[in-house]
Structures are given as C-alpha cells and as structure tokens.
Amino acid sequence: MSHHGKKQRTFLRLTVSQRIQHVILFTSTGLLILTGFMLLGERWAIDLFGSAGNTIFYWRGVVHRIAGVAVTLVCLYHMVYVVVSEEGRSWLRDMLPRLKDGVDAGQNVSFMLGFRKARPKMDRFTYMEKLEYFSVYFGMFIVILTGTMMWTEWLWPKFYLDVADALHLGEATLAALAIIVGHIFTVHYNPHVYPMNKAFIDGQISEEIMLEEHPLWLDRLEAEEATATAAATEKDVEKRDDA
Numbered sequence: 001m002s003h004h005g006k007k008q009r010t011f012l013r014l015t016v017s018q019r020i021q022h023v024i025l026f027t028s029t030g031l032l033i034l035t036g037f038m039l040l041g042e043r044w045a046i047d048l049f050g051s052a053g054n055t056i057f058y059w060r061g062v063v064h065r066i067a068g069v070a071v072t073l074v075c076l077y078h079m080v081y082v083v084v085s086e087e088g089r090s091w092l093r094d095m096l097p098r099l100k101d102g103v104d105a106g107q108n109v110s111f112m113l114g115f116r117k118a119r120p121k122m123d124r125f126t127y128m129e130k131l132e133y134f135s136v137y138f139g140m141f142i143v144i145l146t147g148t149m150m151w152t153e154w155l156w157p158k159f160y161l162d163v164a165d166a167l168h169l170g171e172a173t174l175a176a177l178a179i180i181v182g183h184i185f186t187v188h189y190n191p192h193v194y195p196m197n198k199a200f201i202d203g204q205i206s207e208e209i210m211l212e213e214h215p216l217w218l219d220r221l222e223a224e225e226a227t228a229t230a231a232a233t234e235k236d237v238e239k240r241d242d243a
C-alpha cells in the first residue's frame with residue numbers, strides 16, 4: 001500500500017526455486033566465461049604475472065571444471081523440475097513456442113518501426129524470453145557435451161577433440177555475446193526497470209510492467225483469482241447453510 005492509499009500490486013514472477021536455479025546458473029556461467037576465455041590470453045599478458053602466472057592458470061582449470069559441474073547439475077535439476085513439479089510444469093507449458101510468438105515478433109518489429117500504434121499483447125513469456133530460454137538449452141547441451149569430451153581427452157581420437165574444441169569455443173562466444181547483448185539490454189537497460197530488474201532477487205514484478213509487457217498473463221491471473229474467490233465464497237455459503 002503506498003502513501004496515497006493506492007494499492008501498488010505486485011505479482012510473483014520467479015519462485016524461490018527459480019531464483020536459486022538462476023543464481024547458480026549465472027554465477028557458474030560467469031566463472032566459466034572468465035576462466036574459459038583466459039585461455040585466449042596472449043603470452044606476454046600472462047608473463048606480466050611472473051611466476052604467479054602458472055598458479056593462476058592451474059586454478060583457472062580447476063575453477064572451470066568445478067563451475068562446469070555446477071552448471072551441469074543445475075541443468076539436469078531443471079530438466080527434472082519442469083517435468084516433475086507443478087510449478088515447473090506450468091513454467092514449461094507457458095514457455096513452449098506457439099504460432100502467436102511469430103505473430104508477436106512481426107507485430108513488435110512493426111511497432112518499433114512505427115507502423116503500429118501499440119505493442120502486441122503478450123503473455124507470461126514474450127517471444128524474446130522464449131528464444132533466450134531455449135538458446136540456453138541448446139548452448140548448454142553443446143558446452144557440456146564438448147567440455148566433458150575435452151575433460152576426458154584420453155578417450156577420444158584427435159579429430160573428435162578438435163571438433164569439440166571448436167564447437168566449445170564457438171558456443172562459448174555465442175553465449176557470452178547473447179548474455180552481454182541480449183540479457184543485459186532486456187533486463188538491465190530496459191527503461192522500465194533500469195538499472196536492473198530486481199525480480200531475480202525478490203521474485204516480484206510490478207503491475208505497471210505486467211500491463212506493459214505481459215497483459216495477457218495479468219488477465220489470466222485475475223481470472224484465476226476470480227474463480228478462486230468465487231469458489232471460496234460458495235464454500236462459505238455452504239458452511240453457513242450447514243450450520
């Protein structure tokens with residue numbers, strides 16, 4: 001409740017489980033990008049560290065592997081979560097691509113070019129969010145597979161390892177760019193939430209952003225609430241009748 005007596009409604013965007021999965025995903029991915037791209041450093045830059053260079057590089061490899069295991073575990077956990085738990089199933093259901101996403105994408109581009117007056121009305125996940133989510137599946141599949149191959153290099157012929165290395169580096173570059181360009185611009189520089197969307201901390205999304213970015217989801221939540229209230233009232237009436 002604000003001081004003006006007008007209720008500022010917020011909605012649950014990310015549950016505790018989703019926030020924990022997200023923290024593990026971004027800390028381990030951050031470490032993987034850092035410790036992975038260190039390998040591309042120039043010799044002279046490494047020499048600046050003198051004899052500490054070797055120690056740093058030893059720990060670089062260890063941290064990359066620990067973070068690799070962490071990211072693998074959280075991915076496996078997530079895949080079970082979206083099948084087994086009610087919360088996860090609802091997440092996946094709302095995330096699945098639909099024909100409407102293609103229409104939304106076209107209309108949103110028209111809006112940005114000034115050919116449409118309003119943005120298309122979107123649901124719980126926008127076509128951009130769906131793209132980002134499924135890109136992570138694809139990317140993680142590639143880096144986990146090829147990273148595991150390089151980790152167990154004695155098992156593979158050289159040609160396979162060369163392919164794995166090229167794919168690993170290519171996907172790592174894509175992922176780093178996707179995160180820097182896509183994610184940072186949509187959830188940090190987005191004028192509605194700048195300097196950052198705090199939903200990843202408190203899980204909440206404001207009514208203002210709901211109306212702007214997810215009006216169809218707001219409609220759905222309100223309809224659910226109305227049904228729940230109606231059911232509760234009916235029960236109350238029944239109880240009174242019984243008494």
Ligand code: HEM
Pocket residue numbers: 029032033035036037039040060061064065067068069071072143144146147148150151165166168169171172173175176
């Ligand atoms: C977002 C995730 C990841 C990123 C951004 C990333 C990044 C990188 C980069 C840039 C390299 C250097 C490649 C080259 O110079 O050709 C590398 C090497 C490597 N990565 Fe990853 N990686 C990721 C995930 C993983 C995972 C999940 C594993 C293990 C399961 C892993 C294991 C390795 C291994 C074994 C190497 C070979 C170099 C070394 O011994 O450290 N990586 N990674």
